[in-house]
Amino acid sequence: MNEVLKTIQGRTSLRRYKDVPIKEEDLELLLYAAQRAPTAGNLMLYSILLIRDQHTKEVLSKTCDHQPFIAKAPLVMVFLADVQRWYDYYRISNVEEYCRRTGMEYREPNLSDLFISVSDALIAAQNVVIAAESLGIGSCYIGDVMENYETHRELLGLPEYAFPIAMLCLGYYPDDHKPIVRPRFDQQYFVFEEKYHRLNAEELTAMFAELEASIPRPNKYAAENAAQYTFARKTGAAFSQEMDRSIRKALENWQGEPL
Numbered sequence: 001m002n003e004v005l006k007t008i009q010g011r012t013s014l015r016r017y018k019d020v021p022i023k024e025e026d027l028e029l030l031l032y033a034a035q036r037a038p039t040a041g042n043l044m045l046y047s048i049l050l051i052r053d054q055h056t057k058e059v060l061s062k063t064c065d066h067q068p069f070i071a072k073a074p075l076v077m078v079f080l081a082d083v084q085r086w087y088d089y090y091r092i093s094n095v096e097e098y099c100r101r102t103g104m105e106y107r108e109p110n111l112s113d114l115f116i117s118v119s120d121a122l123i124a125a126q127n128v129v130i131a132a133e134s135l136g137i138g139s140c141y142i143g144d145v146m147e148n149y150e151t152h153r154e155l156l157g158l159p160e161y162a163f164p165i166a167m168l169c170l171g172y173y174p175d176d177h178k179p180i181v182r183p184r185f186d187q188q189y190f191v192f193e194e195k196y197h198r199l200n201a202e203e204l205t206a207m208f209a210e211l212e213a214s215i216p217r218p219n220k221y222a223a224e225n226a227a228q229y230t231f232a233r234k235t236g237a238a239f240s241q242e243m244d245r246s247i248r249k250a251l252e253n254w255q256g257e258p259l
């Protein structure tokens, strides 16, 4: 197996870091890995915030669903789906006036711009994850940065058209680290030839058999099976509800209407 595949296959999320800062030469390589990621039309509709300020990390560790390890990560990167830069450029370059002159319809940022910029931001983030891994730097995504939109806008100084889609905690592996490789669903349940295959009850039962065997019984959620257990812990949990609220608030900016 080649080194790239070994790096991909050996990666696991890291939530405890060696207490040393990321070397500047390693940071440069991480940022270059992000920069070389493909982006739609090469527009690079994303930005990266490097968070090293302890206070900001402490705040994020609370606002991102109370995960104390965030504050202990030597480096935190926030990936923004960002069309602000292009729209500011359009504004200083009289694009709206150009549209009137030529009969083209001017568009303010809409949901499609958000989706494509989210793609750009996440692809760049994953390049950082793999590059980091190859340098002995572990990482963990934090999806909860999508929560508390108003607080994060204020904390990070975000304009209307920059949405924090993902956060990465990064740090060198501790010397005593023992990776835990978490299982994945079998490919037959998520790789389909040509057309989507909706799983029937029998297939779903087989797919989730391992998870079903692994949940604690009894448990504090009074859940009788893995579906109820997962819904209580993830899908229906308070953080998911806050994420819904927060994203709905952010979406108000992306309706194609002039601000």
Ligand SMILES: Cc1cc2nc3c(=O)[nH]c(=O)nc-3n(C[C@H](O)[C@H](O)[C@H](O)COP(=O)(O)O)c2cc1C
Pocket: 011, 012, 013, 014, 015, 067, 140, 141, 142, 143, 144, 166, 180, 181, 182
């Ligand atoms: C979009 C996304 C959001 C995540 N958010 C969190 C998080 O908030 N906290 C956390 O500890 N791990 C988070 N993770 C890491 C996942 O829990 C982890 O990738 C998953 O359990 C599989 O484990 P592995 O990465 O070690 O293979 C997130 C991962 C992704 C891709």
